[in-house]
Amino acid sequence: MKLGRVGELGAERPIAEVEGVNYDLSSVCTDIDGEFFAANGIDAVRTAITAGTLPTIDVAGLRVGAPVARPHALWCIGMNYAAHAAESGSAPPTVPIVFFKTPNTVVGPFDPIQIPPGSEKTDWEVELAVVIGRQASYLSGPDEAASYIAGYTVSNDVSERHYQLEISGGQWSKGKCCATFNPMGPWLVPADELDPSDLRLRSWVNGEARQNSSTADLIFNVPYLIWHLSQFAVLEPGDVINTGTPEGVALSGRFDYLRSGDVVEVAIEGIGRGRQMCQGSSEG
Structure with missing residues (x-):
């Protein structure tokens, strides 16, 4: 699993990539930041991916922000x-x-x-x-x-x-x-x-x-x-x-x-x- 952020500067959306599939993390977190890490956000993302509850996202053409x-x-x-x-x-x-x-x-x-x-x-x-x-x-x-x-x-x-x-x-x-x-x-x-x-x-x-x-x-x-x-x-x-x-x-x-x-x-x-x-x- 890899974590990233896509979208225009100041309006990036958190995503995760697993085996070439990109998932929208907006239902799990607002962003990948200190609050996300302090709340064990990585574990929450893994749980959501395993449960199959996350929508996929097409990132083609989207700006890539800092992760x-x-x-x-x-x-x-x-x-x-x-x-x-x-x-x-x-x-x-x-x-x-x-x-x-x-x-x-x-x-x-x-x-x-x-x-x-x-x-x-x-x-x-x-x-x-x-x-x-x-x-x-x-x-x-x-x-x-x-x-x-x-x-x-x-x-x-x-x-x-x-x-x-x-x-x-x-x-x-x-x-x-x-x-x-x-x-x-x-x-x-x-x-x-x-x-x-x-x-x-x-x-x-x-x-x-x-x-x-x-x-x-x-x-x-x-x-x-x-x-x-x-x-x-x-x-x-x-x-x-x-x-x-x-x-x-x-x-x-x-x-x-x-x-x-x-x-x-x-x-x-x-x-x-x-x-x-x-x-x-x-x-x-």
Whole structure:
């Protein structure tokens, strides 16, 4: 089973896909958000599908929204793949590097990326995103983290490197929070249906391969990150954690930064693939 949302921005409808059939979840929930996860919404959806009470929906031609609505917080982990740290000119971190993106950066997986006015260093970053299913605070250890995960999706942690590194004042979020800077989806896969320990992550720009790695190369794995963050903050249902990106970004110096008209694609096996056209700030 995969969960998603379709429809125009601000009017998305929750759906579930099972073996190629899409079901309308409007009778089960109003949206896929923190309230949905806190109320064990995934179990309710499974029960309704098993009972055969859900109508199907034809999603052809419908806009695909982010699979999670209105996250309370969007946590991000920096340089969590050793090779990416190296291409950034840094040693691998000994503790997780944490920064934030504002929740309003989240858009659908096929929505355009808006290049900020005057930007010359807009970059792509495919990442495994973890969605929190219930409130987590001061967990006793990584082994406790699994029961707090609702599911997994795909994030493109779009970054403006000049803002992030050269005029940041030491805080990366300046380069992370521009409008449309977190395309997400298309699907959310429930935690008990996907093993996040060795998933292939890939990205392309204009059809040319850029990133090709595995979550097996994470420095800090998913359970460790949830435990670690819970020592410093209360994680809420619907919160999203971007777990870091592998090597192969423009910051490496091997590739050009994004320009208007470029097409970015990001994919993670078992979850899905997104495609975003880059636009100048005055376009569309």
